[in-house]
Amino acid sequence: METIDKWFQREVLQWRTGASVAWSVITLPVISIVYLFLTSFQLFHPLQWITGFVSGMFSFTFVSTVILIMIVNAGFCIYSKNTFTVIPSMSITRFSQLPQLFKGSVMLYAVVCWGCGLLLGWMCTCILGDRYASLSRKCAESSDLYCINEYHLFIVLYGGYSGLMYIVYHYIKQNNVLHFPTLQQAKFFQVRGQIPRTGWSSLGHVIWQIKFFYIFYYLFGNIPRDAIAETLSLKHERESRLDSLYGLLLDFALLWQTLLVGLFIQFSWSYGALLYKVYNTQSYEFPVSTMFENFKNKCLVDALSCTKLRLLQALGFLDLNLLSKHSCTRRKELFSLSQPGGHPHNWNKILAVCLSVIQELNDTVQEVNWKILANAPVRQPHTEKSVSNGSSDGLKQRTSSSNGTSKPAATAVKDKIVNGLKKRSLLTFFTGEVPDSAHKNLFASAFIQIWAVDALSSLVVASFNEDSFGVVQMSLRDIITAILNLQENIDKHFKLTGGVSRRVTKDSNSNDVPLKYLLQSSLRSSIYSIVNTFGKHLLDIGLPVDTEKKLHNFLDYRE
Numbered sequence: 001m002e003t004i005d006k007w008f009q010r011e012v013l014q015w016r017t018g019a020s021v022a023w024s025v026i027t028l029p030v031i032s033i034v035y036l037f038l039t040s041f042q043l044f045h046p047l048q049w050i051t052g053f054v055s056g057m058f059s060f061t062f063v064s065t066v067i068l069i070m071i072v073n074a075g076f077c078i079y080s081k082n083t084f085t086v087i088p089s090m091s092i093t094r095f096s097q098l099p100q101l102f103k104g105s106v107m108l109y110a111v112v113c114w115g116c117g118l119l120l121g122w123m124c125t126c127i128l129g130d131r132y133a134s135l136s137r138k139c140a141e142s143s144d145l146y147c148i149n150e151y152h153l154f155i156v157l158y159g160g161y162s163g164l165m166y167i168v169y170h171y172i173k174q175n176n177v178l179h180f181p182t183l184q185q186a187k188f189f190q191v192r193g194q195i196p197r198t199g200w201s202s203l204g205h206v207i208w209q210i211k212f213f214y215i216f217y218y219l220f221g222n223i224p225r226d227a228i229a230e231t232l233s234l235k236h237e238r239e240s241r242l243d244s245l246y247g248l249l250l251d252f253a254l255l256w257q258t259l260l261v262g263l264f265i266q267f268s269w270s271y272g273a274l275l276y277k278v279y280n281t282q283s284y285e286f287p288v289s290t291m292f293e294n295f296k297n298k299c300l301v302d303a304l305s306c307t308k309l310r311l312l313q314a315l316g317f318l319d320l321n322l323l324s325k326h327s328c329t330r331r332k333e334l335f336s337l338s339q340p341g342g343h344p345h346n347w348n349k350i351l352a353v354c355l356s357v358i359q360e361l362n363d364t365v366q367e368v369n370w371k372i373l374a375n376a377p378v379r380q381p382h383t384e385k386s387v388s389n390g391s392s393d394g395l396k397q398r399t400s401s402s403n404g405t406s407k408p409a410a411t412a413v414k415d416k417i418v419n420g421l422k423k424r425s426l427l428t429f430f431t432g433e434v435p436d437s438a439h440k441n442l443f444a445s446a447f448i449q450i451w452a453v454d455a456l457s458s459l460v461v462a463s464f465n466e467d468s469f470g471v472v473q474m475s476l477r478d479i480i481t482a483i484l485n486l487q488e489n490i491d492k493h494f495k496l497t498g499g500v501s502r503r504v505t506k507d508s509n510s511n512d513v514p515l516k517y518l519l520q521s522s523l524r525s526s527i528y529s530i531v532n533t534f535g536k537h538l539l540d541i542g543l544p545v546d547t548e549k550k551l552h553n554f555l556d557y558r559e
Helices: 004-026 028-039 046-057 060-083 095-102 104-128 150-172 187-220 222-231 245-250 252-280 300-305 310-326 328-335 345-375 389-404 409-422 425-431 437-442 446-466 473-497 515-540 545-555
Strands: 136-138 146-148
Touching: 004 028, 004 060, 004 252, 004 300, 004 310, 028 046, 028 060, 028 104, 028 252, 060 104, 060 252, 095 104, 095 150, 104 150, 104 252, 146 222, 150 187, 150 222, 150 252, 187 245, 187 252, 245 252, 300 310, 300 345, 310 328, 310 446, 328 345, 328 446, 345 437, 345 446, 345 473, 446 473, 446 515, 473 515, 473 545, 515 545
Parallel strands: none
Antiparallel strands: 136 146
16 A cells, blocks of 8 residues: 555645746746846946847847756756755754765755756856857957957856855755745745745845855966867957956956846746745645545544655644644544544544654753753852751762862863864854754754644644534643643753743744744643633643642743
8 A cells, every 4th residue: 555655745746846846937037038137237328228128038049048948947946856855954063064065965966056057157148148158259350260258158157156056055054944834825925925035035145155256266267268278279368368356356247247147046046946845835634534445544644643754744733733723624523433433533643643742852852951951060169068067078078079080181281272272263153053053953843843732732722612522631631741741841941051032033034933932932822722711620630740730830820
C-alpha cells in the first residue's frame, strides 16, 4: 500500500510546484518589459527613451531572448524545489555557517546558479544591444581586426557572479525556509503583498554584492579577459579597457546596466521562490476518517505522524488547527464513536500525536534547563557565619578544596591568548555567537507545538457544547497537564536565559517574531481559554498536586 508521503508528493506537491513554476514563467515577460524600460532610461531625452523602449519591446531580438529567459528560469525553478525546507538550521557563529555552503548538494546548486547566471547575463546583453551586444567587434570601422568587447564580458561575468551570490541569499539569509502565514489568504493577495518586500530585499542584496564584484574584476578581471582574447585571437581596445577601478566607477552607464542585470536575476529568482512558498504553504484538508480502502492510510492522523516529509506534517497540524476553530462538521466527526464498538478512535489517535510532540519539546527544553543550571557558576560568600558548626566546617572544606586546585600555567596562557584574540573586532564578528541563534535552534520547529496546543485548547473549548459522548473530557487531565508542564519549562527557560522581554518593531511581522515568544503566548492563551470555559470544575478531574498548584495561578488570573 502506498505511503502518505509518496501519495502527497505525487498528488499535491507536484501539482502545486508545477503551478508555481508556471506562474513564475508566465509573469517573466512582464518583468522583462520592466527591465527593458529601465535599461533604455534617458533622463534628458524622454521622447527618445519612450520611442526606443517601444521599438525594442516589439523587436525580434527581445521576443526571442525573453523566450530563452523563460526556458532557463523554468529549469532553474524546477531544480530549486529540492532546496526548500520547513525547519531552518541556524548556526551558532557566523564562521560555522560557512561549512554548510560546501555540502555536495549546495555545491551542485552553486554550479547551477552560476551557469544560469552566466546565461541570463548573456541574454541581458542581447537585450541591451549597442556596446554590450557581442563579445567581439571591429577595432576600427576601416579595419579587419576584431577586438574583445570588455563591456560584454563584464556583464556576462557579473551575471555568473550574481548567480553565485544568490546562494548566500538563499541559504545564509534563509530564503529557502517555508513560513506559513498566520492568516490564510488567497494566493493572489499573498503574492501581491509580498512583491514590494521581495523587490526591496533584492535591491538591497544587489547593492551589497556589486561592490565586491568591482573589486574582484579590478584585481582578477584580466585573467578571463586575456584568456578569452588569446583563445579567440582577439585584440585589446586601448580606449575601452576596464583596467582601473577609477575608470570603472566613473562609467555610470556600465554601473547602471550592471545594477539592473543583478536586480533582474535576483528578483526573477526570488519571485519564483516566493510563488513556490505561497503555493506550498496553502492549507490542505485531510479526511478525518475514511471508509475507502485506497485512502485508509492518508487521513489526518497519518499526516500528523509523518516525519519523513516535514512539509506534510506541518500541513497536517495546520489543518488540525483550522479544523478546531472553523469547522463544526469535521469536529463532530472527530468526536464521533466508531461503530460497532463505540470507541473514539479518531480522537484517541490525534490526541496521542499532539501530546507526543508537546512532550518531545517539553523534554528538550527541560534538558537544556538542566544543562544551564549545571553550568551556572556557584557564588562563593566572602564572610561565613553559620549557626551549625558542622555546616561551617563543611563549607570551609569545600572552599579550601576549590582554592587548592589551580589551573596549570600552560592552560592559563592558552586561555589568555584565546580571550585576547576574541576581543579583536573582526574575529569577534566571525567567532562570536549569532544573536538568539541558540533559541532559534531550540525552537526551530516550535510552530508544530504552537498548532498542537492551539488545536487541543480549541477542541476542548468546542467540546463543551459539541462533544455529546464526553470523549474530550475523559482526556482533559492529560491535556492540561501537558500544556502546563510545557508552559512552566518555557517560563523557566526564559528566566535562566534572561529572555523575558520581546522587542517588536512596527515593521515586524509574524515571520520576524521568534517562535519562542509565539509559543509562550500561545500556551498562556490556550490555558486561559480552557479555564474561562470550565472554571473551577477543572479541579475535580483528578489533576496531580503540582499541576493543580500551577492551575490555581490561572484560575486566580495571576499569570
